[in-house]
Amino acid sequence: MTQLHDRVAHQQVRGPVLNRSRPLGALALVVAAGLLVLSMAIALGVGSVPVPVPDVLAVVARRLGLGEFGVTVIDDRLIWQLRMPRVLGAAAVGAALAICGAVLQSITRNDLADPYLLGISGGAAVGAVTVIVLGVSFAGLAGSAAVGAAAFAGALAALVLVLALATGPGGSLPPARTVLAGVAVGQACAAYTSFLVLMTGDSHAARRVLTWTLGSVAGVRWDSAIILAVVAVAATLLALTAGRKLDAFAFGEVSATSLGINVTRLRWTLLCGTALVTACVVAFAGMIGFVGLVVPHMVRILTGPGHRLLLPMSALAGGLILVWADLLARSLVDGREIPLGVVTGVVGAPFFAFLLRRHREAG
Amino acid sequence: MRIETQSLAWRVARRTIIEDVDLVAEPGTVTGLLGVNGSGKTTLLHLMAGLRKPSAGSVLVGGQRLAAMPATERARTIAMVEQESSTNLDLSVRDVVELGRIPHRGRWSGSPDDPSIIEEAMGIAQVTHLSARRWQTLSGGEKQRTQLARALAQQPRVLLLDEPTNHLDLGHQLDFLTRVRNLGLTTVAALHDLELAAGFCDRLVVLDAGRVVAAGAVAEVLTGDLLRWVYAVRASVEAHPRNGRPHLVWDGPLEREEARHG
DSSP states (O other): OHHHHHHHHHHHHOSOTTSSOHHHHHHHHHHHHHHHHHHHHHHHHOSSSOOOHHHHHHHHHHHTTSOOOOOOHHHHIIIIIIIHHHHHHHHHHHHHHHHHHHHHHHHHTOTTOOTTTTTHHHHHHHHHHHHHHHOOOBTTBOHHHHHHHHHHHHHHHHHHHHHHHHOOGGGOOOHHHHHHHHHHHHHHHHHHHHHHHHHHOOHHHHHHHHHHHHOOSTTOOHHHHHHHHHHHHHHHHHHHHTHHHHHGGGGOHHHHHHTTOOHHHHHHHHHHHHHHHHHHHHHHHOOOOSHHHHHHHHHHHHHOSOHHHHHHHHHHHHHHHHHHHHHHHHHSSTTOOOOHHHHHHHHHHHHHHHHHHHHHHHO | OOEEEEEEEEEETTEEEEEEEEEEEOTTOEEEEEOOTTSSHHHHHHHHTTSSOOSEEEEEETTEEGGGSOHHHHHHHEEEEOSOOOOSSOOBHHHHHHHTTGGGOOSSSOOTTHHHHHHHHHHHTTOGGGTTSBGGGOOHHHHHHHHHHHHHHTOOSEEEEESTTTTOOHHHHHHHHHHHHHHOOEEEEEOSOHHHHHHHOSEEEEEETTEEEEEEEHHHHOOHHHIIIIIOEEEEEEEOTTTOOEEEEEEEEOOHHHHHHO
């Protein structure tokens, strides 16, 4: 009896820390944003030539027009021209993937939903592998730019195919069928890419394909970093405007409709929106697993399921985690890069196992 | 606010679920929706809540066509409590009640009087003391009262309830329906228990295979003939000696054929 009572009392207080208090939530956002900026400063200092954080901040402050600081030409070139695009790109990619994952998990009511859900990964791979293996140029581009453009085009083609397969009567987009269509298209794409790599590619091409599949922000230059940053900020703002509507899905689609949500329209907007954002990310950074899947779950433990806090926190946490993952990827082994997808997988998989245990105990 | 349906129909894959239903619920009254399982009660409620598009006919709320009403205005006018509701999210009772404010929220924030409305709704539904409890730890009755509080937080003019007393014991059934009755909202409730329906409703509407077979005041509708026809039971309805309410005395089941033609 006492045990039962204890159990009930325990369950009463259990729950996300930041769920109730709005000032606490705002404070958490400020802290997360501060941590992200600090982490980026640290990451900018790390490399073959280490630069202390104060010097890093001086370079960035001067470039942002905050005043003249004693900055050496070499530091400026190293920090601003070489490392900044990569660090900014990592933060933007992490934020974009995490926010897409959070939105997709809510709208499909599926804990396993990730940004590559709608055939994005398969389609992008078809484009990228075709260019890598056959060595063709794409859209007048060559090299890694051609791979990125082809991946983007492939992702969009796969998205169109998935939507065509999944659309039901009256333009509805039932989540279960959408996920299945994504799996079907993904399998077909995988068959094509495996065939191409094994039958026609040499070992060098196979290696490049594997590297691309594991993702990297090593190739991000200033122009792509700016595009990625704009995409990440736009995705976060758009997702925030849909936040209250996503809250309405807590008890499913009928309940969302009765709360005044146009379910079909919202689903189309968000599925297509997140797919476009993910396709952009894939074009510049390849496929980076686990961030979009795991980060929203991590954040939910802290913030609870309310989207007003969950979405911006996911974006910040995603950025934070990817900045550190990329830092590890380029600094753990001297002179060689560990693929980013390997690092996120090593960190993400144990966390996912922890989540499973937590679910089992709660259920 | 008055809600009515005019020649309402809903068909799916050539099967008729609701056909030619005319129903009127006057402002402030409680209308009971009766019928056997699968007679179309839930579908009719969904049509009246604007959750499904009618195949034919229309729903009028306060004289306005529901189909022409913007979704958020519809959600501020009509609130529905489903027969069962489930979520895999870790929500507190208060979180669930706050969902009812969604139709009133702007794009970015809540309206300033939200907390008082939420607390009032929780008070009426008697879930204030459960505020911090997690949804997954609630009993059936507590879940139902939480959903009622959520519906009230929508500040609706019309309340639609789908078998709201299904999982409740007798005491909680009486408590829940008394609470709903005292709200003074136009209420339409699908009910299984005929005695409860007789005790709490102003009017009854009986569905059979998607059509209305009887409608009117409780005493007019609830008769031995109707029970025999709709529920296939041999029974009589008598005024209870103490409070005068219709009281069912049943003798046993009938074969369907016998009930309709015997």
